Amino acid sequence: MAVASIKEIKQKALEELKAISDLSQLSEYRVKYLGKKGVITLALKALKDLPPEERRILGAELNELKDFLEERLDSLKRELLLAEEDRLTDFDITLPGRRPEIGTLHPLTKTIREICDIFLRLGFEIVSGPEVESDYYNFTALNIPEWHPARDMQATFYLENGALLRTHTSPIQIRTMLQRTPPIRIIAPGKVYRCDADVRHSPMFHQIEGLMVDSDVSFADLKGILTYFAKETFGERTKVRFRPSYFPFTEPSLEMDISCVICDGEGCRVCSNTGWIEILGAGMVHPEVFRAVNYDTEKWQGFAFGLGVERITMLKYGIDDIRLFYDNHLYFLDSFKTL
Amino acid sequence: MKVPISWLREFVDIKADPAEVAQILTLAGHEVEEIFDPYQNLGEIVTVKILEIFKTEDLQEVVVCKVTDGKNTFEVLTTAKEQVRPGLIVALAKPGSLTFDHEKIEVKTVKGYRSEGMFLSPFEAGVSPEKDRLLAFSDEVELGLSIYKILNISEPVLDIAITPNRGDLLSIWGIARELNLITDWELRPPVFPEDLKEGEPFSGKIEIWDSTSCFRYIGRLFKGITVKESPFEIRRRLFLVGQRPINNIVDITNYVLLELGQPLHAFDWAKIAGSHVIIRKAKRGETLLLLDGNWRTLSEEDLVIADKEKALVLAGIMGGEESGVTENTWDVFLESAWFNPKSIRLTGQRHRITTESSYRFERGVDPNGVFLAVLRATDLFVRFAEPKEISQIVDVYPQPYVPNPIELPVKKVSKVIGFDIGEERVEATLKKLGNLVREGDTFKLIPHSFRQDLRIPEDLIEELARLYGYDQIPSKMPFGELTSRAPQREFVLKDKIKEILTGLGFYEVITYSFINPEYLSKLSLAPEDRRLIPLKLSNPISSSLSVLRTSLVPGLLEVAKFNSHREVEDLKIFEIGKVFFPQSELAEEREALGLMLKGHHLEGAPWEGKRRQFDLYDLKGFIEALFSLLRLSVEIKPFSREPFLKKGLSFDLYVGETRIGYAGEIKRLILEELDLKGPILIAELDLELVSQAKSQQLEDIAIKKPPKFPSTFRDITFIISKVVTYAEIKAYIDSLEIPFLERVELFALYEGEPIPPGEKSLSLRFWYRGEERTLTDEEVEELHRRVAKELFEKFGARPR
């Protein structure tokens, strides 16, 4: 064997090394050069026939080549192995995953939670009351005696036992005030019932009642709380407007409008082209109501408000038929999953 | 309350356009719901040109006109054959439109000739009183246009929602006063010549027998009047507010009611026996035929206007058929009264009658307006009914109205409003509301008699805030002691259950609290079951919503039905809501949880196509998961006693000794009766009991640490009678107290070939572990052999 042929071997080995592009080529290459009958293995064996001096020089050169190739092949193999795992498989990543079934809360529950959360942040506490009420709590104690025309505003379901289905969540005000002494900050969500049914009215719907009583809670505070609520619920850009109104159990009374969420105040069908949408009624607790619960009207002042959950939900999501909430069709409920 | 701007303008100098007036009223608390034009609402009344006129043999009185509206041609029959000529432009009311005097125009066919509408006279168009000519236009006008556009007639009318406290605003004059209060626009009060008050001696007698129900009664007799059609101007105004004219007398009383807010009633004097008008309570069982054509049986609480013999009118509510004004009436007795609002309200409710009159009396009329209305009516009678003789005004007013002064401490205003609007402003505003006196730091106000809504200081504060402008009052955030307590346990529990169940794939539904009682009868409940005795509504919307639910099951089945009829057969739903039971007072209300599984569900990804029908193990699994996440141990006891469940596929749920609910598959027969396809699995739990149990059950958690020594397992597969339940086997193994046994796992259950019928094959895996050391194979073998032996002996099982 001559020096020249070793040079040739080295040159060829290095050239072929560059051409390796996959694992099978790599293993062929390894066999060809480093296997038992590989070119380099055989060349090393052939060295023993050479004179010692030449054997030492050529031997060193061949071993160096062998070490180099082994090292290169090892690292090349690792690279190829890693690359191979990056090759695309027949998994179609776009297919739906094996998702556990996920349900959803009813949209009205969602709204009630969102609103309650707002008031919880303001230090209000959630309370509840019976749905089957007496005339006294539902009307009389709220300054709506039997002959009061305001009773026309609330078509009432009566039970054969003389009780009635509460027409609003306001009786909870009375019940709470009778149980506690001020200061009071409560919020009371619940079902209420009125005797009419069409696209905009359901015989059962939900209200949220709020009540705050303290030594000098004022009308300005009521405006502040309600403005905060409206902006939290409908977005910071929402404008609010307060109009005088009438409820027998508040004085002064007000109704709050928000800038129409559908047309942004430009005027549309939903807001009857006014740009405004009424969302709640409120006012300062009427002294007759305080008298009914034996609160000293010189000492305590307070405000109360009541809002319709369906109405707010319909506005938030652009729902035009209240009956959808109580039909409970799965497609309808399903639409609230991604929201 | 419908208020034509043109009428309003008679009483107040309006300095804004109708939309602005609407805005001003709305922001002052009188929501204007709509601004409409009654002329526009009449429908299509347009200009048409007559092209040709046909006379026919068989139609003597009429001619057929071919007309064009510029686009299409129509044929119209008309009796005005002298007036029509080709080229004439007239007003055509197209089919579907209405005339001013409420005639509905339809396509008419006379002897085979079609008339597609009607030519209108100026009167029929509501333009002027002329009846005997056609409304015709000059040749220049455009065809097919609304005649009101051409004649430039527009009558904006505000439809205002008046809150029940403001009876004083139920009139044109009232709205005018209010606009003056809000804007300071100049008021033009109605004035009448002094001589209208004078008259001949009254030849009858008026007596108030019940002065708690009738506070004031004014009567006046008009002799020798002419009953006829009202003048055009009155008819036009009634038309603007949507009222039908009847005759001049009735129309005038209605007109005054609309204008001044004071209801009036006109009697045929000849029908008042003995010329004696008595205001009294009805006798029990007394009957009265009202103007609506119905006989009413009266109670002793009802106030009537009567003569010597009988009741004539349901006072303040509705006139009687017999004593009303007719074409044959010669003398008219006019009534203007002030009745007790409560009495009117309660009688109206009792007889379910609301009229323009009762609506106003209920909301409080102006005690002083009672007299003014008589003058106004007299004024109109004189002009339009030509009475021969007018009597004096007889005013029976036992206890003249004395308003109570309202005392308002100056400081209270800013304390309630939370903002100081300034003392001068307060004083100036209060002055407009009545007679104001200041005594030191207190204002004393005697409100105008028409402001019956102002009674307490807070009412005045509302007026001050309202007239200042709610939007002008700055908002702030309340300041005060924090008082809230921890949320109630029931709320937390309900919320948590909702979270868990939606996480487990359930959809929340909300159904009505009222149900169809038939549902309950179909559940084959035992006769003594209290769910069969629901609370009944006395005025349900329909029989299908007539009782309060005693179970959530009917509502859930309704949801299943609704969905099934609309392409959704697979359901996994829950509801949390109250069920109601009778008790001595109000109702016993119990919070309940209902779960329903119906149809199929998906296992794995949708495209893997593994759909499996829900069965009891699914429902049981969800209940187990729910209670596990609630950290409440619940015991499942087969079988439930609910008669609507398949017994073998049902169980009850217990916490300790308390039964808290049931679960199972609904019987097929019951579903069929309800027109539902099964299987449907249902569970219902009493959340009050769950909540109680939760508060009593101490949390006993055994902490597990990572094992120090390896475990080892041994399997047993054996054949056993089907009668033996897994629970029995499990309980027996537990009772053996096998040392080192960590847990047992059922990993296979097989029934069918080659296992003999009546038997099943179970495979159990026993995991053993030593706490202190690794167990040797020998000792595990030894233990396990013992376990197997005990099991086989106890249950007569054999290895497979």
Ligand SMILES: [Zn+2]
């Ligand atoms: Zn809008």
